[in-house]
Amino acid sequence: MDITNNQVSPVIMDPAPVNNSRFGGVLSSLLPYPKQGTSSSSSKYITIPRRKPGKLDDVRSNGWLDAMKASSPTCKKLAADNSDIALEDIDSAHLSWMLKYPSALRSFEHIVNFANGKRIAIFLDYDGTLSPIVDDPDSAFMSTEMRSAVKNVAKYFPTAIISGRSRDKVYDLVGLNELYYAGSHGMDIMGPIHKSGSEDCLNYVKSTDQRKMVNLFQPAREFLPAIDKVFRALVESTKGIRGANVENHKFCTSVHYRNVEEKDWPIVAHRVRDVLKDYPGLQLTHGRKVLEVRPLIEWNKGEAVEFLLESLGLSSRNDVLAIHIGDDNSDEDAFRVLRTGNIGFGILVSSFPKETRAVYSLKDPAEVMEFLKSLVSWKEMQRHRATYQSPPYPVNSS
């Protein structure tokens, strides 16, 4: 069967991200796309545009249900769901996908050759990237080995976790003080003290979190009461659905249906939609077997990456290489910002072909750990060389 001519493709499609460039770029040889124009100013963080409420997709038109079904498939499940796709087509689709999004491990040499001499900043998603996807969100622990890999990476490169979970929850799970944390899809950022002085604006809060004085950037503070209310309404409306679970992430809330029987997914979709009708200021996005309810503002993981780079003093430099590693639809926003701003690249964590704005891929958290360890070894090797290759006495050039 020629899958290119068939309407049913084993490659999962997500809505195409929009173009949005704010940074100067340095990449050209590494990335298969051209350099774009730039502009950057910290004042943009003072007023974050609120989006106009749109129409909620009609559950009956199957928009939601299709997205729910496609939200976390495996190759085996894809084959089972689409009996007209043969297994060999899935294999060849996977192969051509791997050519388009090569393994970051296999391309490691190429990546570090390019990264040489640049300031690297690392952005990491949590679920599905640092911890394996499990049925119970409260049991999504990262391994001790992964924690130590992340800790070592942070010794050499500024490192941030950008998660859909609340900042407190993801900090409790990761437990490393040397990192920056952005929770609620970037709507709650604990970053370095911003030098521009614009911390006086409404979005900044000083707090003693992570056992030190920190600067919090919370561009969706005004939505706190609405999120709290919608969380309670969602708990109430889904409580009769076996397996449904609602999590409060402070600036957003998640309705999990991973443990709900597939025949009941339409009920989940209808109940969530009914609740959301009363909240025109909130929007719904799809994660991995999870419906995410968030404020309708122009802020996401991509904006969070830009914000952190600026806070770190890395936004107007042309020797910066930012790498974001993530597995989820929400990570596409970060991949897009790096791609369009030409300031780095995304690595998608996925074991099946998926449309993405990333440049490289890794199969699973185990490969993510290997990649992080390789980065550390490369950096240590570079330092070692710098120490032992520089002559112990001044060289007389005459």
Ligand SMILES: O=P(O)(O)OC[C@H]1O[C@H](O[C@H]2O[C@H](CO)[C@@H](O)[C@H](O)[C@H]2O)[C@H](O)[C@@H](O)[C@@H]1O
């Ligand atoms: O941005 P992330 O750090 O990837 O957070 C996204 C969501 O992750 C969690 O849910 C996902 O992982 C769970 C544990 O493995 C899994 O049970 C669930 O099906 C996945 O969607 C978290 O619980 C969500 O609230 C986050 O939005």
